[in-house]
Amino acid sequence: MKEHEVYRDLKVPINSKIILRLDGRSFHSLSRNLNLKKPYDENFAKLMVDVSKDLFNEFAPLFIYTFSDEISILLDSIPFNGRIEKINSVIASFAASSFTYNLNKHITKPIAFDSRIIPIVDTDIPKYFKWRQDESWRNCINAYGIHTLKSKYNDKVANEKINGLKSRDIHELLFNEGINLNNINNWKKRGIAIYKKHKKIVGYNKKKNKNQVSYRNCLFVDLEIPIFNENFFKDINII
């Protein structure tokens, strides 16, 4: 019967880099069930960071980027011999378990993420993450826009109004309501990056009877990322 497993040999080239993008399934309903704060729930963002850290520790990627309910994982050493079915299913289910595990609260429905693989070359890495970051910014403007409109109109009218507005119009609307998007937290606008960073550790050396400086590669959650460009990824040794 094994010949019926027609997709089992589908593989990504083992000596390449890939990005795996996970996206929460029906997180719109989940956000309602969990009563998440609108437009941004800090605890939800922390939970997505916890999931990202678990993914980092398990699959040793180069870099992770998360905003809203999505997580992009840049892998240079490809697990499961490159088998697409394995990569998509195991990593997405691992993320779902980590989410449930870290949530520590009764949830009504099992959590799931969908998953897709994007083969990537170094020159496209900054472009990919900038593309997702632009999406984070669009998401931010819309989230604040719809939140403000819903405080004034019913849901139907608010949705109709937001669909007719350009980003510039939403900025203006928010500004008139006293919300300046320039002043909101960086992570809400630009997302959150998780990567390894050299950290200076000062420890006391008993034998030598003096302080000693060493460097360790520590996992770093960056809430203050710049607008992604090539230099950012060069500086943190990704490309």
Ligand SMILES: Nc1nc2c(ncn2[C@@H]2O[C@H](COP(=O)(O)OP(=O)(O)OP(=O)(O)O)[C@@H](O)[C@H]2O)c(=O)[nH]1
């Ligand atoms: N209230 C609240 N909701 C959030 C937050 N972050 C993400 N969400 C929800 O997550 C959804 C993510 O969008 P999508 O991925 O397009 O929607 P989805 O319901 O997950 O649909 P599928 O991905 O197609 O299964 C948003 O529409 C929000 O409802 C947050 O901080 N607060």
Ligand SMILES: [Mg+2]
């Ligand atoms: Mg989703």
